[in-house]
Amino acid sequence: MTGKERILKTLKGKPVDRVPIWLLDPFANDMVIDDWTEKWMTDDPLFIDLRDYYWENCELIFEYKTLSPFGICNRILATPPRYIRVKYEKYEGDTKIIVYQVKTPKGDLQYVEKYEKNIATPWSVEHPLKTLDDAKKLISVDGTPEEIDFTDFFKIRDHIGDRGVMMILINTPVVTVSSSFKFEDFLVYTITEYDLIKEMTHIAYERIEAVIKQCVDAGLGPIFRLMGSEQCTPPMNSLGKYLNLVYKYEKDLIEKIHESGNFAAVHCHGNVRTVLPYMVKAGVDMLDPVEAPPSGDVTFSEAKQIVGRNMTLAGNFQYDDLSREAPERIREQVKNLFADGQKDHVIISCTGYPITYMGESLYRNYKELIDAGIAYGSF
DSSP: OOHHHHHHHHHHTOOOSBOOBOOOTTTTOSSOOOTTTSTHHHHOHHHHHHHHHHHHHSOEEEEEOOOSTTSTTOTTTTOOGGGEEEEEEEEETTEEEEEEEEOOTTOOEEEEEEEETTOOOEEEEEOSOOSHHHHHHHHTSOOOOOOOOOHHHHHHHHHHGGGEEEEEEEEOHHHHHHTTSOHHHHHHHHHHSHHHHHHHHHHHHHHHHHHHHHHHHTTOOSEEEEEOGGGSSTTTSOHHHHIIIIIHHHHHHHHHHHHTTOEEEEEEOSOOTTTHHHHHHHTOOEEEEOOOTTTSSOOHHHHHHHHTTSSEEEEEEOHHHHHHSOHHHHHHHHHHHTTTSOOTTEEEEESOOOSSOOOHHHHHHHHHHHHHHHHHHBO
């Protein structure tokens, strides 16, 4: 059975020979490398060996990203990239700082990101929205989407072949609002300026809906992954606000994804016990990473009981455990994942991934996870 068949059959609840193993980005990525933040991927012999081992033994899910400031579904209210430009870049030792300018009819906004050399993640050091007036500026932008060139998507899909599938990353509407502010300001505004937050979320929804339409019309698929709803799950926000700011819009987007014959996944860290029934009702096909206490509030077995066989669960190995635990402990965790006897609708996955050079312990534990997953996950 090919990796592609194994993933798609698992999502459909059909018989497979073993549970798929998905180690997240960057293990499926051997093509797109940023010289400043990701050069380590071509220099680290442990990472290179592990990536090769992953390609030989596991399933590839390539995460097609649309989320950067110039992405078609960025976290600046999904503002069309034509309104965003790099104002300037500067370097301070191993730190790269990019200052972005967002053009609006009511005045320009500034957004600053920091990148450390050989660390594959950005830091937002200045958010575009500092005041409520800034929010009104961003709302004033014409959100009509521009035509998107998906040439790279099809090149990557052809490169992966039957070893796996493509997954298009799409921000859930509210995260494009929350990420435009400092997060603590956003949380306050969900109380003091709730009507504004609802208006901005609806604007983001309309823009993201148009992006998804372009994607499906161009033949993208088979998985669309909605990102970031943990920023509104209880206790971060009330259940009522989750329903109004997340569930309402994700349900509509998922319906459109399903109408195109594709699968809808949700990426949501932290506490999900309260919202799992609503994810099932919204038609979510797959949820990751399903974190057990103390990082989350539901064990993998409990989550299985809540969702039944209506949803595939991907998880639930903490990256911190992979970094610190003994290999025997990792093997035991894999064995315990199937202690209830249920292997269908399950994908072995992790809560995070390496963003810089790997140590020996992390390398050994990843290999143990793969080997144990094959041993205990086989039918």
